[in-house]
Amino acid sequence: MTSTQELLDSLLEHKASINVASSQVKNQALAAMADQLEAQADAILAGNALDIAAAQGKISPVMQDRLLLTRERIADMAAGIRALLDLPDPVGLVLEERVREDGLQIQKRSIPFGLIGMIYESRPNVTSDAAALAIKSGNAVILRGGKEAFNSAQAIVKALKTGLEQAGVHPGVLELVQDTSRASAQELMTAKGKIDLLVPRGGAGLIQAVVEQATVPVIETGTGLCHVYIDQQVDLEMAVALAVNAKTSRPSVCNAAEVLLVHQDIAADFLPAFEAALADKVELRADASAQPYLQAAIPAGSQDFDTEFLDYIMAVKVLPSLEAAISHINHHSSGHSEAIVTTDSQAADLFTLLVDSAAVYVNASTRFTDGGEFGLGCELGISTQKMHARGPMGLREMTTYKYVISGQGQTR
Amino acid sequence: MTSTQELLDSLLEHKASINVASSQVKNQALAAMADQLEAQADAILAGNALDIAAAQGKISPVMQDRLLLTRERIADMAAGIRALLDLPDPVGLVLEERVREDGLQIQKRSIPFGLIGMIYESRPNVTSDAAALAIKSGNAVILRGGKEAFNSAQAIVKALKTGLEQAGVHPGVLELVQDTSRASAQELMTAKGKIDLLVPRGGAGLIQAVVEQATVPVIETGTGLCHVYIDQQVDLEMAVALAVNAKTSRPSVCNAAEVLLVHQDIAADFLPAFEAALADKVELRADASAQPYLQAAIPAGSQDFDTEFLDYIMAVKVLPSLEAAISHINHHSSGHSEAIVTTDSQAADLFTLLVDSAAVYVNASTRFTDGGEFGLGCELGISTQKMHARGPMGLREMTTYKYVISGQGQTR
Numbered sequence: 111m112t113s114t115q116e117l118l119d120s121l122l123e124h125k126a127s128i129n130v131a132s133s134q135v136k137n138q139a140l141a142a143m144a145d146q147l148e149a150q151a152d153a154i155l156a157g158n159a160l161d162i163a164a165a166q167g168k169i170s171p172v173m174q175d176r177l178l179l180t181r182e183r184i185a186d187m188a189a190g191i192r193a194l195l196d197l198p199d200p201v202g203l204v205l206e207e208r209v210r211e212d213g214l215q216i217q218k219r220s221i222p223f224g225l226i227g228m229i230y231e232s233r234p235n236v237t238s239d240a241a242a243l244a245i246k247s248g249n250a251v252i253l254r255g256g257k258e259a260f261n262s263a264q265a266i267v268k269a270l271k272t273g274l275e276q277a278g279v280h281p282g283v284l285e286l287v288q289d290t291s292r293a294s295a296q297e298l299m300t301a302k303g304k305i306d307l308l309v310p311r312g313g314a315g316l317i318q319a320v321v322e323q324a325t326v327p328v329i330e331t332g333t334g335l336c337h338v339y340i341d342q343q344v345d346l347e348m349a350v351a352l353a354v355n356a357k358t359s360r361p362s363v364c365n366a367a368e369v370l371l372v373h374q375d376i377a378a379d380f381l382p383a384f385e386a387a388l389a390d391k392v393e394l395r396a397d398a399s400a401q402p403y404l405q406a407a408i409p410a411g412s413q414d415f416d417t418e419f420l421d422y423i424m425a426v427k428v429l430p431s432l433e434a435a436i437s438h439i440n441h442h443s444s445g446h447s448e449a450i451v452t453t454d455s456q457a458a459d460l461f462t463l464l465v466d467s468a469a470v471y472v473n474a475s476t477r478f479t480d481g482g483e484f485g486l487g488c489e490l491g492i493s494t495q496k497m498h499a500r501g502p503m504g505l506r507e508m509t510t511y512k513y514v515i516s517g518q519g520q521t522r
Numbered sequence: 523m524t525s526t527q528e529l530l531d532s533l534l535e536h537k538a539s540i541n542v543a544s545s546q547v548k549n550q551a552l553a554a555m556a557d558q559l560e561a562q563a564d565a566i567l568a569g570n571a572l573d574i575a576a577a578q579g580k581i582s583p584v585m586q587d588r589l590l591l592t593r594e595r596i597a598d599m600a601a602g603i604r605a606l607l608d609l610p611d612p613v614g615l616v617l618e619e620r621v622r623e624d625g626l627q628i629q630k631r632s633i634p635f636g637l638i639g640m641i642y643e644s645r646p647n648v649t650s651d652a653a654a655l656a657i658k659s660g661n662a663v664i665l666r667g668g669k670e671a672f673n674s675a676q677a678i679v680k681a682l683k684t685g686l687e688q689a690g691v692h693p694g695v696l697e698l699v700q701d702t703s704r705a706s707a708q709e710l711m712t713a714k715g716k717i718d719l720l721v722p723r724g725g726a727g728l729i730q731a732v733v734e735q736a737t738v739p740v741i742e743t744g745t746g747l748c749h750v751y752i753d754q755q756v757d758l759e760m761a762v763a764l765a766v767n768a769k770t771s772r773p774s775v776c777n778a779a780e781v782l783l784v785h786q787d788i789a790a791d792f793l794p795a796f797e798a799a800l801a802d803k804v805e806l807r808a809d810a811s812a813q814p815y816l817q818a819a820i821p822a823g824s825q826d827f828d829t830e831f832l833d834y835i836m837a838v839k840v841l842p843s844l845e846a847a848i849s850h851i852n853h854h855s856s857g858h859s860e861a862i863v864t865t866d867s868q869a870a871d872l873f874t875l876l877v878d879s880a881a882v883y884v885n886a887s888t889r890f891t892d893g894g895e896f897g898l899g900c901e902l903g904i905s906t907q908k909m910h911a912r913g914p915m916g917l918r919e920m921t922t923y924k925y926v927i928s929g930q931g932q933t934r
Contacts, residue, residue: 130875208897214886216896223908224878306908325734327909348931355933462926463542466636474626474929483934484628484925485620496635496718496922497739498910510908513896514874517886519760521767522895 114297117252117285118304121225124282125250129222131279133199139245140195143273144188147238150269151184157265158234165258169232176233177259187235187266191242197487200505201248215516220509222248223306227298229320231312232256237263240311241270241284243490247508250283252305254298256312257290299324307508311491314418329499331491334364334446335418336476339435339461340380341452342373348473349380349451350387355475356449357392362420364492365447365479369415370426371435377403377428392422399428415442432457436464443467445494447476468494468501526709529664529697530716533637536694537662541634543691545611551657552607555685556600559650562681563596569677570646577670581644588645589671599647599678603654609899612917613660627928632921634660635718639710641732643724644668649675652723653682653696655902659920662695664717666710668724669702711736719920723903726830741911743903746776746858747830748888751847751873752792753864754785760885761792761863762799767887768861769804774832776904777859777891781827782838783847789815789840804834811840827854844869848876855879857906859888880906880913 112120128136147154158179165174206218226249228240237255244251255263263286271281287294298308299320308328310320321330338353356367372380381403385394395414396407407426414425415438429435439448449471450461458472469479479501481489486504493499499507524532540548559566570591577586618630638661640652649667656663667675675698683693699706710720711732720740722732733742750765768779784792793815797806807826808819819838826837827850841847851860861883862873870884881891891913893901898916905911911919 126876210897214890322737327907329909345931351933352931359934458928464538467924469925469927472926472928474927474932475934477934478626478927478932479925485622495739497741500923501925510912512879513881513891513913514884515881515886515890516870516884519757519764520886520890521763522771522887522889 111288114287114289114294117287118225118297118301120282121250121252121285122304124280125225127280128245128250128283129224129248131248133202135277135279136199136246136248137195139274139277139279140191140242141273142276143238143242143245143270144191146269146273146276147184147188147191147266150265150272151181154184154262154265154269155179155181157261160261161259169258173232173258177262179234179262183235187238190235190239194242194246194488194505197246197505199246200509205511212520213518214520217514217516218511219514220506220511223508223510225250225252225304225306226508227252227254227301227305227308227326229254229295229298229308229310229312229316230256231316232258234259234262234266236311237266237286238270240490241267243488243505243508245274245279245284247505249508252285252287252298254287254294255290260290295320296323299326299328302326306510309491327498329491329493329503330495331493331503332364333418333444333494334366334492335369335416335442335444336365336367336446337369337371337439337443337448338367338476339371339432339439339448339450340373340376341432341450341454341457342375343453343457344376344380344451345453346379346383350383352449352451352473352475353384354387356477357424358388358422359475359477361422363477364418365477366420367449367476368417368419368424369442370424371438372400372426372428373432373435374399374428374430381426381428392424394424394426396426400426403428418444432460436461440464440466446492447471447479449474449476468492523700526699526701526706529699530637530709530713532694533662533664533697534716536692537637539692540657540662540695541636541660543660545614547689547691548611548658548660549607551686551689551691552603552654553685554688555650555654555657555682556603558681558685558688559596559600559603559678562677562684563593566596566674566677566681567591567593569673572673573671581670585644585670589674591646591674595647599650602647602651606654606658606900606917609658609917611658612921617923624932625930626932629926629928630923631926632918632923635920635922637662637664637716637718638920639664639666639713639717639720639738641666641707641710641720641722641724641728642668643728644670646671646674646678648723649678649698650682652902653679655900655917655920657686657691657696659917661920664697664699664710666699666707667702672702707732708735711738714738718922721903739910741903741905741915742907743905743915744776745830745856745906746778746891746904747781747828747854747856748777748779748858749781749783749851749855749860750779750888751783751844751851751860751862752785752788753844753862753866753869754787755865755869756788756792756863757865758791758795761788762795764861764863764885764887765796766799768889769836770800770834771887771889773834775889776830777889778832779861779888780829780831780836781854782836783850784812784838784840785844785847786811786840786842793838793840804836806836806838808838812838815840830856844872848873852876852878858904859883859891861886861888880904
């Protein structure tokens with residue numbers, strides 16, 4: 111077994127092969143990677159069968175389904191890679207340029223980070239997604255997936271490496287960590303001077319562990335404790351439709367709403383209509399302020415306004431003012447996405463100004479926070495931090511920049 | 523004494539007063555802060571006298587001079603604040619805008635981080651510089667200066683707060699940590715969810731400690747192990763002038779060169795001319811490859827190619843190729859600034875492509891890496907990391923962004 115340190119050293123040796131690759135070479139690599147996923151489908155399915163067999167009785171049926179690969183799912187992974195072909199290359203752009211009076215030319219140029227690390231859990235498709243995004247943005251990449259999906263990931267990476275090699279990119283720019291113990295995650299988190307950016311993808315526990323323990327630069331992603339606030343003046347029908355959509359259209363994802371806040375002056379009109387529209391699909395956990403307006407709500411517990419349910423559950427609170435709602439959100443939110451429903455443009459402006467989250471909505475569902483929906487074409491994850499990237503991270507957020515200064519002997 | 527936690531909580535309570543302040547109010551605050559520094563000069567000098575008295579015999583004369591304030595230096599600090607008045611407000615810009623076919627409008631708007639922390643050492647002027655940059659960029663700020671300068675900083679902050687209040691900004695958006703023990707620095711480093719960005723300014727030891735221990739987002743600044751590489755084809759006169767300038771024009775600053783790399787084919791021409799031009803002002807520490815070409819060099823020790831001398835000392839090495847020089851730089855550099863001197867444009871392109879530092883120079887001195895020289899108008903520090911900001915950090919790098927999405931009831 112190749113150790114994680116050996117993989118890191120090998121990546122450093124080979125990373126220039128992708129860091130300086132042309133747009134054409136990177137696209138050729140992506141096309142070949144997609145083709146090889148399909149060409150090596152039998153080997154990938156065989157690896158996946160090992161993982162599925164080992165998972166019997168150990169993980170839930172839902173998790174087993176996440177882990178399962180089929181020929182169709184492999185085709186979807188290949189299609190996901192091919193979708194990157196048409197996106198613009200984020201590398202090599204002149205972001206700013208300036209020629210000083212003394213003739214010194216200062217260019218700010220976009221460049222890849224260098225080596226990106228990803229720590230994630232058991233979905234096999236993350237392996238191909240993350241590798242393809244890294245390659246398109248000119249980065250070498252080290253992947254550390256969950257041990258439940260190791261054999262699947264191993265076969266996927268083997269296929270992707272074949273594709274890289276066919277396009278003339280050194281296959282050593284993409285590596286899968288072979289050691290699936292906790293120690294290897296620690297090695298990535300502390301690979302200072304080697305890993306330029308580490309992105310955890312997965313549950314809140316994984317992400318918190320990485321953020322707290324990493325000494326390499328990290329982007330915190332994904333935890334979505336999203337709020338919908340119904341202001342005192344609303345189009346009631348729109349308010350109900352938005353709140354229902356934000357909660358129920360896909361409760362398991364990070365941009366689904368978890369908490370409903372309602373202005374007290376609209377509570378008697380809104381909450382019964384909302385409850386009726388839910389048609390018992392959602393368990394409402396109401397604090398004392400909201401209980402009087404709801405038929406079937408259960409009392410909210412102490413953690414219900416701080417929990418990402420990712421399920422058909424919603425915490426509900428009635429508040430005396432817009433300011434109280436903003437304050438509640440800024441104290442409890444994970445900084446992902448929040449929405450106000452209002453016909454009052456001043457209220458909307460105050461909400462968007464003061465709510466400190468990556469995406470702040472007026473009269474639209476929180477469910478739109480997504481790289482595809484925002485027009486980025488793809489998404490590595492959704493940043494809930496403020497440094498470097500906020501909200502959906504596309505290819506551009508996987509680059510940094512350098513200043514290139516050209517002179518004719520200028521001194522200072 | 524107000525505890526650091528109490529200060530942090532108070533800042534969170536009051537930060538909106540500056541986060542959402544208009545450009546006009548922020549400029550009024552800066553003008554009043556500058557005026558108050560001069561109006562309260564007596565109190566500031568009295569505070570400084572306490573610090574100077576306490577420093578006798580404890581810190582070097584050079585450090586005492588750094589600590590010393592005079593009426594003229596206070597006027598310089600005020601002038602530094604006033605210089606920010608004409609710079610554009612980095613907050614509230616629409617960085618990108620997009621209207622989808624369904625009518626959803628997506629705006630990416632620049633906003634302040636919220637609360638910025640600064641940990642620095644003993645120069646009193648950093649207190650006013652950092653406070654003014656934070657205010658101009660709409661950020662609340664908590665300052666933790668060195669204990670040697672505490673009384674000076676206290677008096678400066680008092681004056682600045684008066685200025686804030688006069689302009690209608692809550693003075694609680696600017697705080698100086700009262701506890702000068704190591705514990706308070708730790709409290710800032712771990713104030714997760716409170717401090718949005720922490721910037722250490724000072725020596726390499728301070729910066730490394732912060733980078734390693736912080737759980738809040740940090741920007742690594744300042745360490746400059748800068749290289750000048752003399753390629754095989756050069757204008758000899760220019761090469762000598764650039765290398766001399768990069769080393770000697772101000773050796774104590776981070777953009778000064780510490781290491782000279784020379785292509786072996788030019789060494790016999792370049793190194794004697796360089797040594798003659800230095801006129802014994804610089805101690806050259808040469809490895810075995812460079813010794814034959816130098817008269818007065820001493821042998822380089824094992825750490826001399828990894829040391830930021832900040833002094834009239836330079837490590838010298840002769841290398842067989844451009845590629846060897848690039849590899850040496852990428853292994854030893856702090857990622858700050860590097861220069862190539864060459865008349866070969868292909869060599870220049872390869873150097874700028876492959877050298878992985880914030881600023882890469884062709885035929886110009888590394889000494890230009892500076893916010894003012896780059897046209898940013900000011901500088902909080904020079905980032906040597908790749909995430910968020912690289913190279914000189916101006917006002918824009920003290921902001922982040924949020925997405926504001928406005929709809930008419932769109933659901934997904």
